Amino acid sequence: MKNIPEVKLGIIAVSRDCFPIGLSIARRENIVKAYDGDIYECKVTVENEKDMIAAVDDVRKAGVNALVVFLGNFGPETPETLIAKRFHGPCMFVAAAEGDGDLVDGRGDAYCGMLNCSYNLGMRKIKAYIPEYPVGTAEDIAAMIKDFIPVARGILGLKDLKIITFGPRPQDFFACNAPIKGLYELGVEIEENSELDLLVSFKAHANDPRIQEVCDDMAKELGVTGNAYPEMLPRMAQFELTLLDWAEAHKGARKYVAFADKCWPAFPEQFGFEPCYVNSRLASRGIPVSCEVDIYGALSEYIGACVSEDAVTLLDINNSVPASMWEASIKGKFDYALTDTFMGFHCGNTPACKMCADRAIKYQLIQHRLLEPEGSDPDFTRGTLEGDIAAGDITFYRLQCDSEGVLRSYIAEGEVLPVETNSFGGRGVFAIPEMGRFYRHVLIQKRFPHHGAVAFGHYGKALFEIFKFMGVADIAYNQPKGVLYPTENPFA
Numbered sequence: 364m365k366n367i368p369e370v371k372l373g374i375i376a377v378s379r380d381c382f383p384i385g386l387s388i389a390r391r392e393n394i395v396k397a398y399d400g401d402i403y404e405c406k407v408t409v410e411n412e413k414d415m416i417a418a419v420d421d422v423r424k425a426g427v428n429a430l431v432v433f434l435g436n437f438g439p440e441t442p443e444t445l446i447a448k449r450f451h452g453p454c455m456f457v458a459a460a461e462g463d464g465d466l467v468d469g470r471g472d473a474y475c476g477m478l479n480c481s482y483n484l485g486m487r488k489i490k491a492y493i494p495e496y497p498v499g500t501a502e503d504i505a506a507m508i509k510d511f512i513p514v515a516r517g518i519l520g521l522k523d524l525k526i527i528t529f530g531p532r533p534q535d536f537f538a539c540n541a542p543i544k545g546l547y548e549l550g551v552e553i554e555e556n557s558e559l560d561l562l563v564s565f566k567a568h569a570n571d572p573r574i575q576e577v578c579d580d581m582a583k584e585l586g587v588t589g590n591a592y593p594e595m596l597p598r599m600a601q602f603e604l605t606l607l608d609w610a611e612a613h614k615g616a617r618k619y620v621a622f623a624d625k626c627w628p629a630f631p632e633q634f635g636f637e638p639c640y641v642n643s644r645l646a647s648r649g650i651p652v653s654c655e656v657d658i659y660g661a662l663s664e665y666i667g668a669c670v671s672e673d674a675v676t677l678l679d680i681n682n683s684v685p686a687s688m689w690e691a692s693i694k695g696k697f698d699y700a701l702t703d704t705f706m707g708f709h710c711g712n713t714p715a716c717k718m719c720a721d722r723a724i725k726y727q728l729i730q731h732r733l734l735e736p737e738g739s740d741p742d743f744t745r746g747t748l749e750g751d752i753a754a755g756d757i758t759f760y761r762l763q764c765d766s767e768g769v770l771r772s773y774i775a776e777g778e779v780l781p782v783e784t785n786s787f788g789g790r791g792v793f794a795i796p797e798m799g800r801f802y803r804h805v806l807i808q809k810r811f812p813h814h815g816a817v818a819f820g821h822y823g824k825a826l827f828e829i830f831k832f833m834g835v836a837d838i839a840y841n842q843p844k845g846v847l848y849p850t851e852n853p854f855a
Contacts, residue, residue, distance in 0.1 A: 364648060364649035364668065364672055364673070365648060365649060366619050366620065366648060366649035366650045366668070367516060367520055367619065367649045367668055367669045367672065368428070368516050368519040368520050368523070368618070368619070368669065370428065370429050370512050370515050370516050370519065371401075371403070371425075371426050371427050371428050371429065372400070372401065372402040372403065372427065372429050372430075372431065372508065372512070372515075373402065373403040373404075373405055373422040373425060373427030373429070373430050373431070374391060374394065374395065374402055374403070374404055374405065374430070374431040374432075374433055375405045375407070375408075375409060375418045375419075375422065375430060375431070375432055375433065375446060376388060376390070376391035376405075376408050376409070376433045376434075376435045377408065377409040377410070377432065377433065377434055377435065377438040377439060377442065377443040377446075378408050378409070378410050378435055378436055378438065378439070379410070379436055379437040379438055379439050379476070380410045380411070380439065382436035382437055382471060382472070383436070383468060383471075384408055384410065386435055386436050386459075386469065386471050387408055387433070387434075387435025387436055387459075387471070388408055388435070389435075390433070390435040390459045390471075390501065391404065391408070391433055391435055392404070393501035394431075394433065394501045394504050394505060394508075396501070397501040397502045397504075397505040398505040398508055399505070399509075400508075400509070402431070402508070403422060403425045403426075403427050405418050405421050405422050405425075406421075407421055408435075409439070409442050409443060409446065410439060410442070411439065411442055412441065412442050412445065414442065415442040415443075415445050415446055415449065416449070418446065419446055419449045419450050422450070423450075427452075428452045428515075428519060429452055429453050429454075429455075429511070429512070429515035429519065430446070430447075430450050430452060430453070430454045430455070431454075431455050431457065431504075431508055431511070432446050432447065432454055432455065432456045432457075432491075433457055433458070433459070433504070434456070434457070434458040434459060434471075434473040434476050434477060434480060435459050435471060435473065436459070436471030436472060436473055436476065437471065437472045437473060437475060437476035437479075438458075438473065438476040438477075438479075438480060440476075440479045440480060440482075440483040441483065443456075443480055443483075444480065444483040444484050444487055444489055445487075447484070447489045447490075447491050448487065448489050452515075452519070453492060453511075453514070453515040453518040453519065453832070454491050454492065455491070455492040455493070455494070455507070455508070455511045455515075456477070456480055456481075456484070456491050456492070456493050456497065457493075457494065457497045457498070457499070457504050457507055458473035458474060458476060458477040458480075458497055458498045459471055459473040459498070459499075459500075459504075460473075460474070460498050460499050460500050460503065461474075473498065474498050477493075477497060477498060481493065490832055490834075492511060492514055492515075492828060492832055494507045494510065494511075510824070510825070510828075513669070513670045513671075513672075513822070513825040514670075514825050514828045514829055514832065516669045516670065516672075517666050517669040517670050517825070517826075517829040518829060518832060518833075519669075520619055520665060520666070520668075520669040521549055521550060521551055521665075521666065521669075521833070522550055523617050523618040523619050524551050524552065524617060524619045524620070524621065524662075524665060525551070525552040525553065525554060525613075525614055525615065525617040525619070525620050525621075526546065526551060526552070526553045526554070526620070526621050526622070526623060526658055526661050526662060526665075527553075527554045527556065527609065527610065527613060527620055527621070527622050527623075528553065528554070528555045528556060528622070528623040528624070528656055528658060529556050529557065529558050529560065529561040529622070529623075529624045529625055529656070530555060530556070530557065530558065530623075530625055530656045531557075531558075531625070531656070532625070532655070532656040533625060533627070533655055533656065536655050539655050539656055539657040539658070539660070539812065539814070541658065541659050541763060541764045541765070541766075541812075542764050542766070542768050543658060543764070544764060544768045545659075545764030545768065545769075545770045546658070546662070546764075548770065548834075549662075549770075549833055551662065552615075552616075552617055553658070554613055554615075558625050558629065558630070561605070561609075561624070562633055562634065564605050564608075564609060565601065565602055565605045565634060568601050568602075568604050568605045568608070569601065571601060571604055573600075573604055574597055574600045574601055574604065575597075575600075577600035577603055577604060578596040578597055578600045581596050581599065581600060581640075581644070582596065584644075584715055585715070585723070585724060588721070588723060589715070589722055589723040589724060590723075590724065591723050591724045591725060592724055592745050595636055595724070595745055595746065598634070598635050598636050599636055599640060599641050599746060602634065602636075602638060602641050603641045603644060603645070606622060606641070606645060606650075606652070607645075607650075610622075610650065619665070620650060621650065621651045621652070621653070621661040621662065621664065621665040622642075622645070622650070622651070622652040622653070622661060623652075623653045623656045623657055623658045623660065623661040624638065624642070624652055624653070624654070624656065625655065625656050626638050626639070626642075626654055626655060626710075627655075627730055627733075628730070628733065628734060631727070631730055631734065631743045631744050631746070632734060632743055634743075635743050636743060636745055636746035637710065637711070637726075637727045637730065637743075637744055637745060637746030637747050638652075638746060639654075639709075639710050639711035639712045639727070639746055639747040639748060639789075640711060640712075640724055640746050640747065640748040641746075642654070642712045643676075643711070643712050643713055643714045643715065643748050643789075644714070644715075646664070646668075646674055646675060646676060646712070646713075646714050647674040647714035647715070647716055649668045649674075651664035651665050651668060651675060651677070652712070653677050653814070654677060654709060654710070654712055654814070655814075657677065657812075657814050659761070659762060659763045659764060660677045660761070660814045660816060661677075662762055663677075663760060663761045663762050663763075663815075663816035664676070664677055664816045666762065666816075666826065666829060667758070667760065667816050667817075667818035667822065667826070668818075670818065670822045670825045670826060670829070671818045671819065671820055671822055673818070673819055673820070674714040674716055674717055674819065675816060675817060675818050675819070676709070676712060676713040676714065676717065676752075676789075676816075676817045677709060677712060677814055677815070677816055677817070678707035678708060678709050678713070678789075678814070678815060678817055679707065679708050679709055679813050679814060679815075680705060680707065680759075680802070680806065680813055680814075680815050681705070681706050681707060681708035681790070681813070682705070682706045682708070683701075683704075683705055683706070684701065684704040684705060684706060684792055686701060688782070688785075688792075689701045689704060692780075692782045692783070692792075693780065693782060693792075693794075697780060697794065699780075699794045699796075700799075702798060702799030703794050703795060703796060703797065703798045703799065704780070704792060704793065704794050704798065705792075705793055705795075705798060705802075706784060706786065706790055706791070706792060706793065707752070707759075707779075707790065707791050707793045707815075707817065708786070708788050708789065708790040709788060709789055709790075710727050710729070710730075710747045710788050710789065711725070711727065711746070711747025711748040711749050711788060711789045712747075712748070712789060713748065713752055713789040715748060717752060717753055717819055718748070718750045718751065718752055718753055718789065719750055719751045719752070719753050721750050721751070722748055722749065722750030722751075722789075723748075723749060723750060724745065724746065724747070724748060724749075725745065725747055725748075725749040725787075726741030726744045726745040726746075726747065727744045727745075727746070727747045727788075728787050728788070730744045731744040747788065747789070748789060749787060749788055749789055750789065751783060751784050751790060751791055752779050752789065752790065752791030753779065753791075754778070754779050754780060754781035754791075755778060755779055755819060755820075756776070756777075756778050756819070756820050756821050757776070757777055757778060757779055757793065757817050757818065757819055757820070757821075758774065758775070758776050758777075758817070758818045758820065758821055758822045758823055758826065759774075759775045759776075759777065759793070759795060759815050759816070759817055760772070760773060760774040760775070760815065760816055760818070760823075760826055761773055761811060761812075761814070761815050761816055762830065762835065763811055763812065765809075765810060766810075769836075769837075770833075770834070770835045770836075770837075771809060771811070771835065771837040771839070772830045772835050772837065772838050772839065773801075773805050773806070773809075773811060773838070773839040773840065774823045774826050774827055774830075774838065774839075774840050775795045775798070775801060775823075775840060775841040776795070776821045776822075776823045777793060777794050777795030777796065777798070778793070778794055779791040779792065779793055779794075780792045780793070780794050795841055796841060796843070796844075797841050797842060797843065797844055798841065800841070800842065800848065800851065801839075801840075801841040801842070803851075804842075804848035804849075804850050804851050805839040805840075805841075805848070808848070808850050809837070809839065823840070827840075
């Protein structure tokens, strides 16, 4: 995962000048002792604006890129909020709970100070991360810092992300044609290219001396049973090198990249294979490559990679689970109604490390129907990585710019069930509590596209905080039973 930021934490304590500065210092030291990880402790305790400048300069010199601002007592509103303005990185604001001892000279009133801190941040329009309950003991705040790390990683990643596309975006996939205005609002850069540019670069990589090494790595990953078309590996390796070289040459002033590529109908015939397996390999390294030039799909995947520090994928919220399959494999074994389940699918872009052992390179059935004569052997439509997705916890989510240019999002935690799909592509039986209602009153009602990003684990808490930090006002989730959506009919 070389394409995501490394968070380097620092902590600065603040102190109002009419409160004992020693209180903030001692409480800061206790947090550092309680924290199980690396954190740079700034020894400048901020009481005024000159202290603020010295403290921020100190953490910058130490290489800190994510900061904890700790109100050890009431705290000075102006200097403490200017820390976040001057630092230019994600800042978390937390405050000290009172101890059980001296409530005269040992009382800091940070609970009160946090209110004024928030007020001042709002007046200055400064974004900051404030936990759900931002007041605590040293041990409490150490736990809050752990929660802050994936949020900070996502914010840092977006700040330095460039999405590279090879289009144009496909006809009749208007869900993938969302306005890019939202990217600029988030601070994400975009470079849009032609599919022809990609083909020219691909041809220039013919006979690249690195191809054999990549082929060997692919063969090792696929194993004997998964490597169904070994003669195709050189072409796919050539394409992998093309994308990696393009990323390096075109990231420009940004540090991180994600791709949104066109993969049909012209691609397989002109390149001689389907790109899905190569896309999966890049995703496993933290470089998402979304299908069908889905720019916001790539953006969503990248956020998930930053949060989870793991491979992610992009899937269609594809088809309902047959009632017969639910009766035979789910009912009575798992606590899910039929409408809680659905099949997630895509042609074959899910990384091998997230699939069952029987995954293998195959041909793309839908494109084979469309592009190759009936009854012919699959040829250039090969290159998908097909099989069942491995069972385990997942988070299904998406950040999207709607047709009005407004950023919207959804998050739903669930799992992939250990149920054989007996289908094609990269697929799995997904279960999300109250999915049927969520499908109708969020996905359909708010006009989200059929693509959703998948992180492998439960990461809703961090994703929610990132979307909130980025100013996304509409963050939808699957409402529990008994809690109605605004558009849900109470008489139904």
